Each structure stands twice: as C-alpha cells, then as structure tokens.
Amino acid sequence: MTASTHDVERRSAITCPHCGHRKDEEMPVDSCLFFYECEGCGIVLRPKAGDCCVFCSYGTVPCPPIQEQRCGGDC
Numbered sequence: 001m002t003a004s005t006h007d008v009e010r011r012s013a014i015t016c017p018h019c020g021h022r023k024d025e026e027m028p029v030d031s032c033l034f035f036y037e038c039e040g041c042g043i044v045l046r047p048k049a050g051d052c053c054v055f056c057s058y059g060t061v062p063c064p065p066i067q068e069q070r071c072g073g074d075c
C-alpha cells in the first residue's frame with residue numbers, strides 16, 4: 001500500500017439511477033471507470049455528459065483524479 005497521495009477517498013457508493021441499487025465500490029486510483037454494471041438491474045451505467053467516470057456521475061465521492069485536481073499555482 002502506497003500512501004503517497006493526500007487524503008483521497010477511495011471509496012464511493014454508486015447509486016443506480018435506474019433501480020436505486022446502491023453499492024460501495026473501491027475506486028482505482030489512477031484510472032477512470034467508464035462503464036459500471038449495476039448489480040441490481042444489470043444496466044450498464046455510463047458517465048453523464050461532462051463527467052469523466054461513473055463515480056463522478058453516480059457516486060457519493062468523485063474519482064481520485066478529480067479529487068487531486070488542485071491548482072498548484074501554475075495553471
């Protein structure tokens with residue numbers, strides 16, 4: 001386990017907009033999850049327009065890359 005990142009929340013609960021099924025998922029740190037199959041109804045969720053991954057659209061916590069996106073003073 002590398003703890004190099006600052007307080008990045010790795011867990012996000014995805015709520016299916018179709019059936020309301022909610023599931024805690026662990027997010028990959030350096031990649032975005034584009035497709036997510038709901039365990040409740042089997043529908044495949046995709047990010048909404050403007051969102052990079054399903055966690056940003058349907059999760060309680062946005063994905064790690066978004067969380068880490070802070071202005072370092074040179075942006």
Ligand SMILES: [Zn+2]
Pocket residue numbers: 016017018019020021038039040041042043
């Ligand atoms: Zn569902």
